[in-house]
Amino acid sequence: MKAHDGMYIGGAWRPPAGTDTIEVVDPVDERVIGRVPAGTAADIDAAVHAARAALPGWAATPPAERGAVIGALRDVLAARREEIAETVTAELGTPLPFSRKVHADLPITVAGSYAELAATHTFEERVGNSTVLHERIGVVGAITPWNYPLHQIVAKVAPALAAGCTVVLKPAEDTPLVAQLFAEAVHEAGVPAGVFNLVTGLGVVAGQALAAHDGVDMVSFTGSTAVGRGIGATAGAAIKRVALELGGKSANVVLPSADLTKAVTVGVANVMSNSGQTCSAWTRMLVHASHYDEAVELAAATAAKYAERLGPLVNARQRDRVRGYIEKGIAEGARLVAGGPESPREKGYFVSPTVLADVTPGMTVAQEEIFGPVLSVLRYEDEEDALRIANGTVYGLAGAVWAADEAEAVAFARRMDTGQVDINGGRFNPRAPFGGYKQSGVGRELGAHGLAEYLQTKSLQF
């Protein structure tokens, strides 16, 4: 795999300040496929200076022109779709068709949406005798995870650029190659020098230096709640804007009137997608006592069909963590009905598609984010019980409700403490706000709401 040995700063690839590197590993066969530089505080400092220098010019560029540049970036990403898919498959391990359809196509769509939004968004409005200007926040430090590596980059960089901000990106250490490819695309698209900068490196070194840098006006972070808490504290102490997209433990609520087969098969597919490494996955399936046994049987049979299709987890640590959760679930009294903690292959970081039945709300597997192909099926007695269970975690990122009558499902969804709910299998909408209630985060990404995160207001009185 192609890997740069420098950082993309101020419109060019520059040698890193230090000599340490990070190995990139193919999770399917555990081979080292590349090496990237491990950035230090000095690299972050250089990148933030470049972003600050580029800020006045980019902020003064008319929004429609910024939109045209983002449109050019979208076109480069579209032209390099196959290369993006192959890169993500190599470093994340997802099967190539999924990498094409999701890891490449979704960020292309999102970039396209911001090319349009930059040109059409209301950056100025009249409020009585005032004109309210919606202005860029400034320099954004973006820190992203590995699970949807390019999507999470584009979901931050495209709205930030549309708003007139400049960016320093610190991507996840497991998936830096697609981030480097993105930097190449930025260059090819003619984004002015310094508007986007890339520093690869470890979270505790480069990530921390970026979040704490005085020259960064806003930190936009996607990752674990544990790291997000620290970043929120750092940003809070410096009175910086912060956006946090964190973990989830979403509920798939199957009401008694629902089409059970559809609710269960779509629910299992949702959890197995991306090998379960999806923050918004519906990892808790809630089924009424009257349909419980049937649902468990169907979930187990459906999960088993994913055994051959599932990619590995991203690394050995993640695989061991997920196996540990399966073991803990069994030890706490859950009934294993599909998969299990044993490794299904000799090489690679694979975990079998797993279903745990008889899970009760207090169990660890019902409370903590597992981030692997593991579904917990819980029983509820009535609707109030279902609501208590659905809302009974520290998270609130997503969820689903199924019922024969759409209005019945919507009435339940209105009472859920969560940022997104799919009604009877409603499709993902790349322009709908995405983000969490409670400890799932602060702020929203995607669409106009995602753009607003990177803006602040100034009122002129007349």
Ligand code: NAD
């Ligand atoms: P992580 O928190 O370990 O890492 C995320 C990013 O933060 C990486 O780039 C990492 O290098 C960096 N980082 C780590 N420690 C840091 C520190 N001390 N200071 C600054 N940066 C630091 O998370 P992960 O394991 O890479 O990703 C999985 C997590 O991300 C899951 O919990 C998942 O739910 C969450 N996630 C949330 C969303 C969402 O939109 N809500 C989307 C995807 C993933």
